Amino acid sequence: MWSWRITAISIALLVVVALLAISFGPVEIGFPKILKTLLGLPGAATGQERTLLLDLRLPRVLLAALVGAALATSGAVYQTVFRNPLADPYLLGTAAGAGLGATLAFTIVHGDVYALLPIFSFVGGILAVLTSFFISGRFQAEPNTLLLSGIAVGSFATAVQTYLQQRNSNALRPVYSWILGELTAANWQVVSWSSFYILFSLSILIFISKKLDGLMLSDEESFSLGINPQQLRIIAVAAATLATATAVSASGLIGFVGIVVPHLVRGITHRVTNRSLTAIAFAGASFLVLADLGARTLLSPAELPIGVITAFVGAPFFLFVLRAKRLVN
Amino acid sequence: MKFFRVATVVALSLSTLFIGTNSASAAAPKRIISLSPSATEDLFAIGAGAQVLAVDDLSNFPASAPMTKLSAFTPNVEALIAYKPDLIVLNSTATKAEDVRKQLTKLGVAVYWEISPVTLADAYSEIADLGKLTGRVKEANSVITTMKKRITTAVNAHRKGKSVTIFHELDNTLYSATSDTFIGSVYKSFNLSNIADAAATADSYGYPQLNSEYIVKVNPRIIYLADAEYGENAKTVGARPGWKNITAVRKGQIVALPTDIPSRWGPRLADFYEFIGQSLAKLS
Numbered sequence: 001m002w003s004w005r006i007t008a009i010s011i012a013l014l015v016v017v018a019l020l021a022i023s024f025g026p027v028e029i030g031f032p033k034i035l036k037t038l039l040g041l042p043g044a045a046t047g048q049e050r051t052l053l054l055d056l057r058l059p060r061v062l063l064a065a066l067v068g069a070a071l072a073t074s075g076a077v078y079q080t081v082f083r084n085p086l087a088d089p090y091l092l093g094t095a096a097g098a099g100l101g102a103t104l105a106f107t108i109v110h111g112d113v114y115a116l117l118p119i120f121s122f123v124g125g126i127l128a129v130l131t132s133f134f135i136s137g138r139f140q141a142e143p144n145t146l147l148l149s150g151i152a153v154g155s156f157a158t159a160v161q162t163y164l165q166q167r168n169s170n171a172l173r174p175v176y177s178w179i180l181g182e183l184t185a186a187n188w189q190v191v192s193w194s195s196f197y198i199l200f201s202l203s204i205l206i207f208i209s210k211k212l213d214g215l216m217l218s219d220e221e222s223f224s225l226g227i228n229p230q231q232l233r234i235i236a237v238a239a240a241t242l243a244t245a246t247a248v249s250a251s252g253l254i255g256f257v258g259i260v261v262p263h264l265v266r267g268i269t270h271r272v273t274n275r276s277l278t279a280i281a282f283a284g285a286s287f288l289v290l291a292d293l294g295a296r297t298l299l300s301p302a303e304l305p306i307g308v309i310t311a312f313v314g315a316p317f318f319l320f321v322l323r324a325k326r327l328v329n
Numbered sequence: 330m331k332f333f334r335v336a337t338v339v340a341l342s343l344s345t346l347f348i349g350t351n352s353a354s355a356a357a358p359k360r361i362i363s364l365s366p367s368a369t370e371d372l373f374a375i376g377a378g379a380q381v382l383a384v385d386d387l388s389n390f391p392a393s394a395p396m397t398k399l400s401a402f403t404p405n406v407e408a409l410i411a412y413k414p415d416l417i418v419l420n421s422t423a424t425k426a427e428d429v430r431k432q433l434t435k436l437g438v439a440v441y442w443e444i445s446p447v448t449l450a451d452a453y454s455e456i457a458d459l460g461k462l463t464g465r466v467k468e469a470n471s472v473i474t475t476m477k478k479r480i481t482t483a484v485n486a487h488r489k490g491k492s493v494t495i496f497h498e499l500d501n502t503l504y505s506a507t508s509d510t511f512i513g514s515v516y517k518s519f520n521l522s523n524i525a526d527a528a529a530t531a532d533s534y535g536y537p538q539l540n541s542e543y544i545v546k547v548n549p550r551i552i553y554l555a556d557a558e559y560g561e562n563a564k565t566v567g568a569r570p571g572w573k574n575i576t577a578v579r580k581g582q583i584v585a586l587p588t589d590i591p592s593r594w595g596p597r598l599a600d601f602y603e604f605i606g607q608s609l610a611k612l613s
Contacts, residue, residue, distance in 0.1 A: 026408040048410065051436050056407055107533075112427045169504075169536040170422075177403065177424050184403055184425060187432075301408030302386070302400045 006269055010282035014065065017286045021061045021293045026301050027052055060186040063194065063250060064292040064306075065285035067183075068257055070198045070247040072284020073277060074240035075258020076266075077205055080212050080274060081233050081240075082143045085321060089244040089258040092150035092237070096157035097128025098248040102178050103161045106171035113174070118190070118249035125245035128153050143233070180305030181254035183292050194250040201243040202281055205236065212236060212274040254288070254307050256314020261287050263321055357464035358416035358439065362409060364401035365443050368418040369394050370595030371456045374472050377463040383412050390589065390597070406432045416462065418443055445594070446511055449480070452594040472596055479599035480518075483606035488520050493612070495521045496539075496549040496577070500556045501565075503539045510535040512555075512591055519605060524549050545571045551608065552577040555592075557585035584608045 022038075023031055029049055037044040037053055045053055074089040082091070090096075101124020105117045129150070136142075136149040165172055205212075211232055214222035222229045247254075261284040265276055288310070295306040360382040363369040369388035372381050384394045385401035399408060403424045409417060410433075417433055418441045419426060430440050441462060446452040453473050460469020495516055497506050505525035508517040513535065516523055524539070524547045531537035552575075554561050563583040567573055577583055590601045 026405065026411040048436050052407060052410060055435065056432065114425050114428060166538065167532055168534060169532050170534040173402070173422075174424065182403075182424065184405070187428060296405075299398070301405050301411070302398050303403045303405055 006265075006276060006279045007282065010265075010279040010286070014282045014286045014289070017289045017293075018061050018065065021064070021289045022053070022057050024293060024297055025052070025057060029053065055187070059188050059191045060183050060292065060296075061289055062191050063186040064183055064289045066191070066195055066198050067247040067251045067254065068261075068284040068286070068288025068291075069202060069281040070243040070284075071254065071257040072261035072287065073202055073205055073281045074244045074247075075284075076262035076274065076277060076280045077212065077236050077240040078258070079262060080215055081236050082147055083216065084143075084147075085263070086259065086318065087147075088256070089240065089247075090253070090255070091147060092241065093128035093132050093154040093157060094125040094241060094244045095248060095253050096154035096161070097131075098122070098125035098245060099175070099179060099253065100124045100128075100157040100161045100164075102252075103164050103171055103175050106174050107164050107168040117178075118193070122245050122249040124157070125248055126241070128157055129241045129245075146237075177305065178252040179307070181252040181307035181310075182303075183251050183295070183306055184303055186251075190250050194246050197246040198243050201239040201246075204239040205243075206277050206281070208232065208235060209274040209277040212277075252307070254310055256310045256318065257284055257288055259321070260310075260314045260317050263317070358414075358462065360413060360415045361418070361463070362399065362412060362414045362416070363388060363394075363418045364399065364404055364423065365418050365420045366390070366401075366589070367452075367593040367595045368441075368443055368455070368459065370593060370597060371459050371472075372418075372463065374596040375456065375460050375463065375465045375468040377459070377465050377468075380463055382414060390593075404429045406436070409433070410436055410438070414438055416441060418459075420445065448511075448514065449598075452511075452598060453477075455594070456596070476596055476599045480602045483599075483602040484518050487606035487609040489609055489612075490520065493521050493551070493609075494524055494547060494549045495551045495553060496524050496544060497553045498556060498561070498566075499536065500559070501561055503541060503544065504536055505539050507535040507537065511594065515591075515602060515605060516553075518602075519609060521551075521609075541569070541571070545575060548575055549577050550580075551582045551584060551612070553605075553608075554583065554585050558588045561585075582612065 023034055027049070029045060029052070033043065033045050034053060036042070037050060044050065071089050075087070078087040078089060078091055079085055098121035101120040101122070102117055104124070105113055105120035109116050132146060132149040132153045135153070136145040165175060211227050214225050214227040215229055215232060217225070219229045262280050265280045265283050269276055269279070291309045292306055294309045295304045298304050357380065359380050361372065361377070361380050362382055363372060363384045366385070366388045369381070369384045370390055372378060373391050373394060378393065381395060383397045383399060385399045386396065387401060388394050388396055399405070401420060401423060404419065406429055416439045419430060420443045422445060423429065430442065433440050441458065443455065444451070446455065453476070456469050456473055460466045497512065497516065499505060506513045507525045507529045508514065508523045509529065513523055513525070524544065525537060528537035528539060529535065552566060554566070562585060563578070563581060566583055567578045572578055587604060590597050590604070
């Protein structure tokens with residue numbers, strides 16, 4: 001029962017935050033007019049204002065929501081699967097692999113790099129995770145072995161990326177701004193393809209969320225509950241990785257969402273169970289929409305990289321979780 | 330490879346020329362936003378300053394340019410639109426420049442697509458383009474003629490033999506620029522031999538990071554410091570291990586380059602050529 005109430009609250013929060021985000025920008029548009037435009041009522045904005053609202057602000061808010069939901073949910077799932085409260089969605093080399101893919105795009109693509117960038121970083125991220133997976137012993141892998149191979153593969157990818165940048169100095173600045181995360185110039189094309197993968201993997205994760213709690217027990221105990229822990233782990237990690245890789249391809253590296261949001265939701269609800277996964281998804285969406293509002297307005301008219309905001313909030317939070325965990329132990 | 334790059338650049342500049350002339354035929358833009366310090370200098374030099382509404386946060390010359398907090402690196406479309414511009418100068422290397430251009434076009438704002446020049450001729454054609462767009466063709470031509478004359482004079486007066494070696498220092502981790510870069514072409518026109526050229530294959534864009542031992546070995550006659558504004562000078566350079574025997578250090582031929590001028594391709598390029606000429610005149 002409780003989970004429905006919390007889910008409803010988190011949905012309401014997302015609606016409020018999204019409306020807030022769409023109302024602010026360098027060009028002032030009245031709130032009633034915005035509502036009318038969104039609902040398709042008479043008195044809607046026209047011409048330039050309409051384009052600004054529907055083609056600039058709306059896709060950006062939606063993309064922030066999608067990416068936030070993907071990162072927060074994947075973070076929560078990784079934390080359960082690896083039984084590590086500090087696990088984050090970039091743990092298995094996704095980020096470094098995607099970073100290498102992005103750098104490759106900037107160095108070998110001539111012409112419109114940004115059209116191909118998502119494909120490159122997506123493939124890079126997935127390849128890195130697959131490599132970690134096969135090196136660590138496939139389905140028989142201990143969570144810790146998988147984690148360590150993820151770190152090793154990540155370091156390797158970063159080394160190759162640095163080499164490429166040294167050979168192609170023009171790629172330095174665009175790669176740097178991609179690493180800090182960017183939702184600037186989000187458009188409907190990005191929103192539509194990324195929503196497909198993200199909603200698909202989130203549905204899987206939410207569908208298996210009740211079973212995921214079994215992974216917090218020992219493998220023998222979960223077997224006795226009728227759960228195949230190996231299989232479940234693979235499905236969970238695969239879906240979470242797909243969501244993360246999509247998020248990274250769409251918006252670059254945005255850190256700490258996967259740690260801050262799950263802990264916050266679980267802390268507020270006092271539940272460690274994965275039944276709160278839906279609430280975590282919506283809370284993650286709200287968190288990133290809010291962070292992006294900050295990115296757009298704090299230094300207006302200049303942009304502040306969104307990764308700076310999430311890290312500014314997230315890093316101290318990370319230390320707080322670390323300390324709290326040590327005290328408990 | 331290189332031919333193709335140059336060909337694309339030429340093709341793209343030709344196409345912008347077309348777009349440019351079409352949109353300019355109606356009426357000259359009166360609310361221009363320049364997101365390029367070089368274009369800002371061009372626009373003011375050709376007398377179109379009054380048509381410029383806002384410039385980016387790095388367009389610090391001339392002092393009368395209406396500098397704003399607008400970023401040229403990560404253009405914010407909505408912030409640009411808030412100024413109600415009728416023409417925006419956008420550099421092709423800005424973050425997601427293609428998307429920004431599409432969005433601006435969709436919002437009904439004309440865009441001048443600036444491609445950073447590879448040669449002096451590219452720099453001139455940008456001035457000519459901006460002249461056409463703003464209805465100041467005559468002024469643009471006269472700016473170009475003056476630049477050409479000053480640059481030729483400086484080069485002819487101070488051209489050196491191939492024996493003079495130079496090191497152009499971008500930062501104190503020894504990144505440099507080869508003769509293939511725009512800045513490198515300036516040294517090349519004075520017939521100087523650039524020690525970074527030996528590392529030309531290390532970076533496909535011509536900005537390799539050199540090795541300290543290599544620099545000591547090839548012993549450059551002149552060291553140009555593009556990082557003078559970050560605290561590098563004759564003293565700090567001479568204090569580097571092994572550098573005190575480099576000819577440039579021993580003879581005091583360490584030249585602090587002026588701020589901004591070497592990294593812009595506007596009318597002040599002529600100043601830069603004259604500056605390099607002067608530094609060569611002092612060479613003993």
